[in-house]
Amino acid sequence: MFNKKKFKSEIIAESAHGTRSTHVTSLPIPSSTLLKKSVIYNSKKIFNHLPLEIRKINCDKRFKSRVKKLLIDKAYYSVMEFLNDTF
Numbered sequence: 001m002f003n004k005k006k007f008k009s010e011i012i013a014e015s016a017h018g019t020r021s022t023h024v025t026s027l028p029i030p031s032s033t034l035l036k037k038s039v040i041y042n043s044k045k046i047f048n049h050l051p052l053e054i055r056k057i058n059c060d061k062r063f064k065s066r067v068k069k070l071l072i073d074k075a076y077y078s079v080m081e082f083l084n085d086t087f
Contacts, residue, residue, distance in 0.1 A: 023055040024048050046079065051087040 025044045030036040047055065054070065057063040076082040
């Protein structure tokens with residue numbers, strides 16, 4: 001289950017200085033294939049690739065709705081296709 005509150009708390013903790021990357025979670029440098037394939041690593045990678053206006057949404061219901069709309073409108077075939085898209 002997606003825990004957006006945990007991501008939000010990581011974002012706030014990492015961006016206390018008000019930098020441009022306020023709404024981005026940090027990704028560890030992958031030193032193994034196991035880390036690259038982990039759910040946590042990939043969920044952070046996908047979250048960071050969402051458009052900024054979606055990442056800024058605080059309401060879980062609205063966030064889920066906007067992500068769903070984005071995925072339906074674009075109809076990505078794979079995760080890599082989503083990650084290669086530019087917004």
